[in-house]
Amino acid sequence: MFAYTNVTIIVIYANYIVINSYNIVQPLDYQGEKFKNFISKLKNNHNKYGFDKKPTNEDIAQRLGVSPMQLNRYYKSNSLQRETVVKIIGAFNVSEEYIWGTNNNEPNGKPVSFSNYEPNxxxxxxxxxxxxxxxxxxxxxxxxxxxxxxxxxxxxxxxxxxxxxxxxxxxxxxxxxxxxxxxxxxxxxxxxxxxxxxxxxxxxxxxxxxxxxxxxxxxxxxxxxxxxxxxxxxxxxxxxxxxxxxxx
Structure with a gap:
């Protein structure tokens, strides 16, 4: 999936990249580290997500319907599977962009470095x-x-x-x-x-x-x-x- 916030999509040679004010970015990649960061924020604002008290990892795992060991694997994943992403956003009632964005207001676009290329x-x-x-x-x-x-x-x-x-x-x-x-x-x-x-x-x-x-x-x-x-x-x-x- 791509993050769409008034961006332009370039379709070249069957590849998709995103341009935001002409800064080129790549599609969403669902890093476990960003999910872990989201959970850390969730624990400090647990009432918003339906927890009566600050949840433990066991509580988070139970909400997702997985074992604590599997939750830890999610945290360490470089790219979470699509079904896992759907499970996470459904369990916590948030958007993909909210969890995997660079912050809560930006899409998760990973900048591509073209520093070795001359403007053309x-x-x-x-x-x-x-x-x-x-x-x-x-x-x-x-x-x-x-x-x-x-x-x-x-x-x-x-x-x-x-x-x-x-x-x-x-x-x-x-x-x-x-x-x-x-x-x-x-x-x-x-x-x-x-x-x-x-x-x-x-x-x-x-x-x-x-x-x-x-x-x-x-x-x-x-x-x-x-x-x-x-x-x-x-x-x-x-x-x-x-x-x-x-x-x-």
Whole structure:
């Protein structure tokens, strides 16, 4: 299970990691040490959990329906089994996040250290796309207005574009992000695949159909937004192929 507190989930190569304000974290891992810390707090506030007096480990074990020896194994476990987690939260009427979070207000996200990686992904939110169009290639603009983070799943520089509109539903949802790397030659485009097109008029995400000597022909996944007006090739500044997708 993951801790969901206004976070973004990145789905890359079938792996799941979590981003919270662009600080990357991993899924919940149910450490016995955190359960033991919870029990220590419980003993000091036993009335809240239905104990008339400060409970012993035997009392805790009885509540869980296990032996004191098994309870001690829980304390020492690096990763408690799912059925054990369900048993614990049911016995004490608390959430998983409450026990296995770094504190009672935070999800149990274990920070991933990317200290050995250079920042390589520019985050381009909707509010910054207008300036990105005019300032593309201008390093001063990028460094002044866009956040750059380390994203080692992709080699080289890449960009995360915030999605708006409903033309690419249901695959691409507003407020999520399309992660892309640049394509140097339009001949590398593959029919039916989605791309971000940076034009003189704006940034759009569409599926590629074909191109001729003058125009690029695209289409939307949401049929209500078809047909798409062809884009003059001369108006296209950059094309980004999909490397990943960030889901809110």
């Amino acid at each position: 992904m520019w985050i381009v939110p909707i509010k910054a796309q207008g300036g990105f169009l005019g300032g593309y290639g201008d390093q001063i603009y990028l460094e002044s207005f866009l956040k750059k983070v380390a994203f080692p799943f992709i080699k080289g520089e890449c960009f995360a574009f915030e999605i708006e509109g409903e033309s690419m539903l249901t695959d691409f949802v507003p407020r999520n992000y399309f992660i892309g790397s640049t394509i140097e030659d339009k001949n590398f485009l593959v029919k039916g695949r989605p791309y971000v097109f940076q034009t003189i008029d704006g940034i759009i995400i569409k599926c590629f159909d074909y191109f001729d000597d003058e125009f690029m022909y695209l289409y939307s996944l949401n049929q209500e937004f078809n047909p798409v007006v062809p884009i003059p090739l001369k108006n296209i500044k950059k094309i980004y192929q999909k490397e990943g997708y960030l889901e809110l």
